Amino acid sequence: MALPVETFFLHPDAQGTLQSQIQEIIAQGILSGRFQRGEKLPSTRKLAIHLGISRITVTIAYTELLANDYLTSRGRSGYYVSENAPAPPAFAPSKAGPDAVDWSRAIGQRFSGGDMPRKPADWAGYRYPFIYGQADPELFDHANWRLCALKALGQKDFTALTTDYYDQDDPQLIEFIARHTLPRRGISARPEQILITLGAQNALWLTTQVLLTQRRRAALEDPCYHALRDILSQSRCHVTPVRVDADGMPPDAIPPDTDVIFTTPSHQCPTTNTMPMQRRHDLLKRASEMDALIVEDDYEFEMSFLKSPSPALKSLDTDGRVIYVGSFSKSLFPGLRLGYLIGSEPFIREARALRASVLRHPPGHVQRTAAYFLSLGHHDALIRRMGTALHERREVMTTAINEHGLKIAGQGAYGGSSFWMRAQPHVDTFDLARRLQTRGVLIEPGHSFFCGPSKPKDYYRLAYSSISAGRIAKGVAIVADEMRHLDQLGLSEASNWP
Structure with missing residues (x-):
């Protein structure tokens, strides 16, 4: 070079x-x-x-x-x-001196310190990675994605590759979402009601910025997607956690002064429970009575391999009060960071303007590559392949969990890619996760999903999207063995109590 x-x-x-x-x-x-x-x-x-x-x-x-x-x-x-030139030192060069800036005073608003858990960067090197949301190289269609990327780099797509769309999006991707993706969820939308985002998390941030102020109130599920709670906290709005039950968020528990309701009705995060149809109608009725808006995060609807998913909450909305969040990051790969917002034109107009002021638009080449991958049928084929594999893994994990007497706290009725688990009350799953990591097993402690200072410590998540079926049984056995060891420690400590 x-x-x-x-x-x-x-x-x-x-x-x-x-x-x-x-x-x-x-x-x-x-x-x-x-x-x-x-x-x-x-x-x-x-x-x-x-x-x-x-x-x-x-x-x-x-x-x-x-x-x-x-x-x-x-x-x-x-x-x-020269190859014989002196090698640079292994340590970083020291600074001339400390900053003269008092950053504790200079920073006007803090965004660090949230509950976002960090997964090991080398997670794929662990033998039993029961972690959620990572791409499985055994399932992903590398060859066709590469071909679609090369096609998007061709002379024919020079404009899509190089154009500054400003506040617009790739028309081919928008058309596919409108004509193929949304109808599968019972949703009808015009291009003016669709906005491409950098994943679902970016969509939730845009929505929060447009709809909420320091005087408005948001209701969210408890437990919930931890990044959403951080986003709401940063917006400085009033936040009310609503504890979910086996059917999701109870409409009657939502405060009457709520302005925006955030929910995951088809696949509650992290319990994976599905909201029944009657409760969905009750939630819409409750929102209408309060004149509140609903933000529906419909993640993982493609992973419904047990039976067809229920219609999206947005499909039941006749008032235009539901804003729908979708993502390709889960069904393709998380590094893609490509999602979409569906809502009434006045809302999408403001979200589009905000996006343009922050990042203009997601990269045109990424949008066009995804459009080709979707329109040529590769995405549907990938979903079928993933559904078959995840179904097999789910059955293997269910058998292993039952054999070892572990407790399932939540499992998706339509499929999904994880189980929401609960240990004995005295078990701290952070401690459990640390112990398991030394034995090549990765699990997700459940602390960060809960709101408030007194968070339950005995929940955890076991995902089967990033581990092959042949390794699941042994990995679950190690989890059970470590759990028994912690149970014995707990019983021993209890016997020493005065």
């Missing part, structure tokens, strides 16, 4: 001759790690023109560095950083 000549410049306050300054620039570049071994330096002529100095000055500097083995010469090819 050639080092660009623009990385070289003479500091106006530098001391010494021009020759020594050039030597110092190159030596510091090597010692700091910016210039790597084997990289080519600019020619003496090009560097001299760039710096506005004599070529002989650059030549002498290079010759001196050559003699000290910082550089090497390869015939007529030019000068390169």
Whole structure:
């Protein structure tokens, strides 16, 4: 790789001759790690023109560095950083001193410190990764996604690849969502009512920013998607957690002064429970009585491999008060970060303007690649393949859970990709997760899904989307073994109580 000549410049306050300054620039570049071994330096002529100095000055500097083995010469090819050049230090260079800025005062609003759990970056290296929301390389259609990406790079799609849509989206992707994706959920929408987002989380953030203020109230499920709770907290609106039951969010428990209701009726997060049809009608009636809006996060509806999913809440809405959030990140792969918002035109207009002011639009090439993957039938084929695999894994996990006497707290009636589990009351699943990680098992503690200071510590989630069927039984056995060990510790401690 050639080092660009623009990385070289003479500091106006530098001391010494021009020759020594050039030597110092190159030596510091090597010692700091910016210039790597084997990289080519600019020619003496090009560097001299760039710096506005004599070529002989650059030549002498290079010759001196050559003699000290910082550089090497390869015939007529030019000068390169020598393979024998000093290696940069393994530690980061120290700063000149602490910041003069008092950041505790300078920061006007804080976004860190939320409950978002962190999964190990090397999760795929664990033998039993019962973690949610990661792509399974055994199931993903790499070949056809690559072909669709290449097709989107073609001359025919030059405009889609390079155009600044400003506040618009790829018309092919919008058309597919309107004509194929939404009708499967019983939803009808015009292009003006559809907005592409960077995943469902971005859609929830846009919605919160448009609908909520410090004087308005939001109701959300408890337990819930932890990122949504962080988003609502950052908006500084009033937040009321509503504890879910086996049928999801109880409409009667929603405060009468609520402005926006956030819910996951088809596949409650994280319990995976499904809201019955009668309760959906009751929720719509309750929202109408309060003149409240409903934000429906319809994640994982594609994973309904046990039976056809219930119609979306949005499909039952006759008032235009339901805003629908969908995502391709779960059905394709999480790194795609591609979702969509469906709502009435006045709302979408404001969400579109907000998105344009923050990020303009999701990358055109990503949108067009997804449009091809969807329209050519690859997505449907992938969903069928995933459904078959997840069905098998679910059956294996159900058998293993029952054999080892573990307790299921929630399981999707239509499918999904995880079980919501509960340990004995004295078991802290954070401690359980730490113990299991040393044995190659990853689980998700349930603390972060709950609201308030007194969060239950005995819930956890076992996902089967990122682990092969052949490893599930052994992994569950290890979970059960560690659980028995913690149970024994709990009983031992209880016997020592006064």
